[in-house]
Amino acid sequence: MKKKRRIMKLIRIKRNTRNEKRYNSKMGILYTRVTYIKEVVFGIPVRTLHKYRETYYGEIKDCSACNLAR
Helix, strand or coil: CCCCCCCCCCEEEEEEEEEEEEEECCCEEEEEEEEEEEEEECCEEEEEEEEEEECCCCCEEEHHHCEECC
8 A cells, every 4th residue: 555645835826705895986885795815824925926806797807996985
């Protein structure tokens, strides 16, 4: 029998989706699903690489186009 070695990855990329309240000047308050792509070292999140949201019509947009709600 061969023994399998488990290799622990030091740096991982994790994706997390959550619902947020955003504000758009044309539409007003907007509830949307925002996906964060984060770099994780030893299970501790280090930095956010990218965040984006999906529109009602299925388009993917960057979150910089939509400001946080007031």
